Amino acid sequence: MSRDERELEALRHLADRVRLRAVQMTALHGLGYLGQALSSAELFACLYGGAFSPGRDEFVCSPGHYVIAFYGVAAETGLLDPGALSTYGFDDSLLEAVGTERTPGLDLVFGSLGLGLSGGVGFALARRMRGQEEGRVFVLVSDGEMEEGQVWEAALFAAHERLDRLVVVIDANDSQVDGPVHAITTLEPLADKWRAFGWEAVEVDGHDVGALSEALDPVTTQRPRVVIARTSTRTGLEVLPVDADGHFIKLSDELATAAIAELEARLA
Amino acid sequence: MREPPYPTVLKPYGRALVELAREREEIVCLSGDLTRQCEVDLFQEQLPERFIHTGMAEQNMVSVAGALARRGFLPFVHSFGVFTTRRPYDQIVNSIASARLPVRLVGFMPGLSSPGGPSHQAxxxxxxxRAVPHMTVVDVADAVETRAALRALVDVPGPVYLRLKRGEIPVIFDEPHSFALERAQVLSEGGDVALIACGMMLPAALNAAAALRGAGISVGVVNVPVLKPIDAATLLRVATQVRCLVSAENHLVTGGLGSAVAEVLATAGIGRPLRRVGVQDTFAEGAKSAPHLFRKYGLSTADIVAAAWSALGRDGPPPTVGEVVADAGEYAPV
Structure with missing residues (x-):
């Protein structure tokens, strides 16, 4: 489905609004999972601004520390009271920095990595057993998370069961706690691996809202689908120092002010 | 209650699950490649549309079960005990227990009943x-209790771990057997020593009680099929009536029945000597048969008798235990 420039611009705008919200939440603590929001901003924008429909579809956020991006997009799309974002990560807040059972708005979120795809597989299986024709199950998976064996157990099973309503979106930002994913474990060739497991695999620039949206459009294959979104944890925020730790960014007051100014200027 | 040797039956669990699933459409059966060994080949044959074979991938199996439970299904997950608990522990915690989902984890081949070596011994x-919040833990003693427990646990709102012997299952209890998840069963009362047993150690405890009674000792026997939540009230009532207690479990003495009984006694301030019969701090090796391992690692009738004897402070050798001979198709404790 081709989209006009106005639609794409709206998605870019939404992605930057997610970035702004994430900077504001991170600034409350001076550090946090900002890099994940920067890499996945377009991804959340294209899902919640288009491909994904709550009620019809289900969304599983496998890496729980990505909830910062979800909170941002949920506040922007009316799924979450924007006022609640100021409680992010504080004592007794529902909006914990790593998602939990109490996290509002998500169909499923895990803090322990590698579990989410199995959750999505269970949802897709439940839909099939109930004869539900409408809707899809989206699962966000991070690239570092693919070091966990369970992801591949689930991938094998989903393909064997031909769960064609299942869509995995990988935020391939090449970032994990100890550094770049590629320096720690060789995941490449990623698309070939998923194809060899029986999946339909597409690879896109994860900051290109046109390419992402197209990759997330419904397709009729007999197989589950994986969208490998190539991203970076620094995209969309020029003021970040080049050596910022993508997994857990330190955000001084000065840097936060500059980041907010940059994003507000772009959004104006 | 019957006397040993006990008759045995095959697949009491598998039959009962199919029967229950015919009444309850939300029940689904997951198997991790040990379908016949876990008695659910019957389910696979008779209700194939609700049978899910996940292959030998227990982490995925457990997380899939959690997601199915979130969507209104009542999943029963099957493998050997080691593979339903040890291997997918993180998945049990994060996909099932943290959301208090009604998944039933069924683990076969408990403790030293496996000749498969330490890798297969749960x-x-x-x-x-027991350490997983919200988890109900059940270890049944015979085929009658298996059926009763299945009926009782199906409506527990949270997760349940059900521990089952594999293969020929003894029939110890007469029917109807009074079973409730909330209640430990006082099978006999006595004033000197109480033998507290669960699962496969119940026949040995009953046997030990007979031997001790032959030596003039007043013995009570309590069957504790539900390890969590444990029936503290019954245990305390029994404990206050005796001078000492012996727990007997086909499991490590750490963290199982013996530990649970000790916690109950200590919390209530009931100071009674407690001997814990079970696997000590070791793995069990050199296995061709379960009886050999039960003898070698201290899980026999004689071990229970010796523990009671010692707890009572009796001098001299403990009474000898007559061997119960089991023919083919029968079951007798070691």
Whole structure:
């Protein structure tokens, strides 16, 4: 489905609004999972601004520390009271920095990595057993998370069961706690691996809202689908120092002010 | 209650699950490649549309079960005890227990009943499952109790771990057997020593009680099929009537029945000597048969008798235990 420039611009705008919200939440603590929001901003924008429909579809956020991006997009799309974002990560807040059972708005979120795809597989299986024709199950998976064996157990099973309503979106930002994913474990060739497991695999620039949206459009294959979104944890925020730790960014007051100014200027 | 040797039956669990699933459409059966060994080949044959074979991938199996439970299904997950508890522990915690989902984890071949070596011996499954918040933990003694427990646990709102012997299952109890998840069963009362047993150690405890009675000792026997939540009231009532207690479990003495009984006694301030019969701090090796391992690692009738004798402070050798001979198709404790 081709989209006009106005639609794409709206998605870019939404992605930057997610970035702004994430900077504001991170600034409350001076550090946090900002890099994940920067890499996945377009991804959340294209899902919640288009491909994904709550009620019809289900969304599983496998890496729980990505909830910062979800909170941002949920506040922007009316799924979450924007006022609640100021409680992010504080004592007794529902909006914990790593998602939990109490996290509002998500169909499923895990803090322990590698579990989410199995959750999505269970949802897709439940839909099939109930004869539900409408809707899809989206699962966000991070690239570092693919070091966990369970992801591949689930991938094998989903393909064997031909769960064609299942869509995995990988935020391939090449970032994990100890550094770049590629320096720690060789995941490449990623698309070939998923194809060899029986999946339909597409690879896109994860900051290109046109390419992402197209990759997330419904397709009729007999197989589950994986969208490998190539991203970076620094995209969309020029003021970040080049050596910022993508997994857990330190955000001084000065840097936060500059980041907010940059994003507000772009959004104006 | 019957006397040993006990008759045995095959697949009491598998039959009962199919029967229950015919009444309850939300029940689904997951198997991790040990379908016949876990008695659910019957389910696979008779209700194939609700049978899910996940292959030998227990982490995925457990997380898939959690997601199915979130969507209104009542999943029963099957493998050997080691593979339903040890291997997918993180998945049990994060995909099932943290959301208090009604998934039933069924683990076969408990403790030293396996000739498969330490990799196949679930000696820590009760301890692991007791440590999971919201988990109900059940270790049944015979075929009658298996059926009764299945009926009782189907409506528990949270997760349940059900521990089952594999293969020929003894029939110890007469029917109807009074079973409730909330209640430990006082099978006999006595004033000197109480033998507290669960699962496969119940026949040995009954046997030990007979031997001790022959030596003039007043013995009570309590069957504790539900390890968590444990029936503290019954245990305390029994404990206050005796001078000492012996727990007997086909499991490590750490974290299982013996530990649970000790916690109950200590919390209530009931100071009674407690001897814990079970696997000590070791793995069990050199296995061709379960009886050999039960003898070698201190899980025999004679071990229970000796523990009671010692706890009572009796001098001299403990009474000898007559061997119960079991013919083919019968079951007798070691």
């Amino acid at each position: 000696i820590d499954d009760i301890a692991l499952m």
